[in-house]
Amino acid sequence: MHKVLMIGAGGVATVCAFKIAQNKEVFSELMIASHHVEKCDRLAKAIHDKGYDLNIKTAEVDADDVEQLKALFNSYKPELVINLALPYQDLTIMDACLACGCNYLDTANYEPKDEAHFEYSWQWAYKERFEQAGLTAILGCGFDPGVSQAYTAYAAKHHFDKIEYLDIVDCNAGNHHKAFATNFNPEINIREITQKGLYYENGKWIETEPLEVHKELNYPNIGGRESYLMHHEELESLVKNYPTIKRARFWMTFGQQYLTYLDCIQNLGMSRIDEVTYEAPLADDPTKTVKVNIVPLQFLKAVLPNPQDLGANYDGETSIGCRIRGIKDGKEHTYYIYNNCKHQDAYEETGMQGVSYTTGVPAMAGAMMFLKGLWSKPGVWNVEDFDPDPFLQVLNEQGLPWHEVFDQDIEL
Ligand code: NDP
Numbered sequence: 001m002h003k004v005l006m007i008g009a010g011g012v013a014t015v016c017a018f019k020i021a022q023n024k025e026v027f028s029e030l031m032i033a034s035h036h037v038e039k040c041d042r043l044a045k046a047i048h049d050k051g052y053d054l055n056i057k058t059a060e061v062d063a064d065d066v067e068q069l070k071a072l073f074n075s076y077k078p079e080l081v082i083n084l085a086l087p088y089q090d091l092t093i094m095d096a097c098l099a100c101g102c103n104y105l106d107t108a109n110y111e112p113k114d115e116a117h118f119e120y121s122w123q124w125a126y127k128e129r130f131e132q133a134g135l136t137a138i139l140g141c142g143f144d145p146g147v148s149q150a151y152t153a154y155a156a157k158h159h160f161d162k163i164e165y166l167d168i169v170d171c172n173a174g175n176h177h178k179a180f181a182t183n184f185n186p187e188i189n190i191r192e193i194t195q196k197g198l199y200y201e202n203g204k205w206i207e208t209e210p211l212e213v214h215k216e217l218n219y220p221n222i223g224g225r226e227s228y229l230m231h232h233e234e235l236e237s238l239v240k241n242y243p244t245i246k247r248a249r250f251w252m253t254f255g256q257q258y259l260t261y262l263d264c265i266q267n268l269g270m271s272r273i274d275e276v277t278y279e280a281p282l283a284d285d286p287t288k289t290v291k292v293n294i295v296p297l298q299f300l301k302a303v304l305p306n307p308q309d310l311g312a313n314y315d316g317e318t319s320i321g322c323r324i325r326g327i328k329d330g331k332e333h334t335y336y337i338y339n340n341c342k343h344q345d346a347y348e349e350t351g352m353q354g355v356s357y358t359t360g361v362p363a364m365a366g367a368m369m370f371l372k373g374l375w376s377k378p379g380v381w382n383v384e385d386f387d388p389d390p391f392l393q394v395l396n397e398q399g400l401p402w403h404e405v406f407d408q409d410i411e412l
Helices: 011-021 037-049 066-076 087-100 127-133 147-158 186-193 234-241 256-267 296-303 343-350 354-371 388-397
Strands: 002-007 027-034 055-060 080-083 103-106 136-139 162-172 197-201 204-208 214-219 223-230 247-253 276-281 289-294 317-328 331-342 379-382 403-406
Touching (some): 002 011, 002 066, 011 027, 011 037, 011 354, 027 037, 037 055, 055 066, 066 087, 080 354, 087 127, 103 354, 127 379, 136 354, 147 162, 147 234, 147 331, 147 354, 147 388, 162 214, 186 296, 197 223, 197 234, 214 247, 234 379, 289 296, 331 354, 343 354, 354 388
Parallel strands (some): 002 027, 002 080, 080 103, 103 136, 136 379, 162 247
Antiparallel strands (some): 162 317, 197 204, 197 247, 223 247, 276 289, 317 331, 331 403
16 A cells, blocks of 8 residues: 655646546555645545545645755655656656655656756756665656557567667547647647657657648548657657667647647747746736736746646547557568547546546556556666556556557558
């Protein structure tokens, strides 16, 4: 029986908490801690209202502040901290875990607030300290990153002697019936999409203009969707761990309306992440003004729909998988492993849409792997560093079943 502390009470955290509550034989107690304790209380109530009787405590914490985190960890004494706040908090939470002897799991790699740039080097730099402390850190255990790496590890373990070509394909064919909304935290999402594209070929990283490379790909049960090459963090660890890979790319679908809005947002300067000065009226005397610094993208987040509120009217499904070409017993083979997830199914179970669901379920499954001792080894690890079999088994049982297609034209 194990005690875990989850940081964040957003869309992904909601799904993860529901899944933890459904697996009481592994998780005996949960603390939900976030910026605003009311959100944690609402989440605990929603879980109890659905009939789950897990022992849940809540707390308020600023995860940018290591001292606050340390005080919280020392008082609750969790075995594992599940970080479902924002990528900006990864390093402070890892520091607090080291100071308090807690293990660590997250779903997105560290990103500095003032620079839209993500890579694993900052978190890999903690490897020795986690090793020396005898603690495990599991990085990027959502769907992509996360399940995409477990799929690749599963392919390498069972179906290939050598993986040569890897394409991770992420399609959201859902419709939330809003003019424009993002499926997870808008600030993080827009920073990611407006970055330059990057892929790996013949030992080199090749940069493209943002969303410059695209083509129509077919997705199971969905059909053709325009898919855009993007930089995605898991490629960095996968090409390192599978050095036979000749080319690795990541593709994501976007509808034309979404891209038109994104273009306008950029042209209007609303995707800027630097501070601008705004002269705002004083609350108690609107005839007077005060100069405030705001980050346009953070302001935009405040006026966009909250991804957590999209679920009720979301129809359609997601389809995320890995398309792989490589060699087994001297012959070339192709392999496609994927999951399709219906937004309405996710909503009925957890009140959240499919993108939060496909991230929150693997976070719980990774935590379960650690607590069962199956993914427990001192150091800082990516998902493909662990045995994929028990993890994929849990995904099958917990709402994210996967399917395999052998030796068919995988289009890439
Ligand atoms: P949300 O914005 O819905 O939730 C983030 C939560 O973190 C909120 O409860 C927020 O609190 C809290 N938070 C933010 N800053 C702090 C802070 N300084 N201290 C304490 N709490 C804080 O995001 P999502 O649930 O959509 O995403 C969560 C994570 O999952 C992100 O890191 C995202 O990148 C990742 N993700 C990973 C995916 C994958 O497949 N690997 C896919 C999708 C998302 P409040 O709202 O009260 O400010």
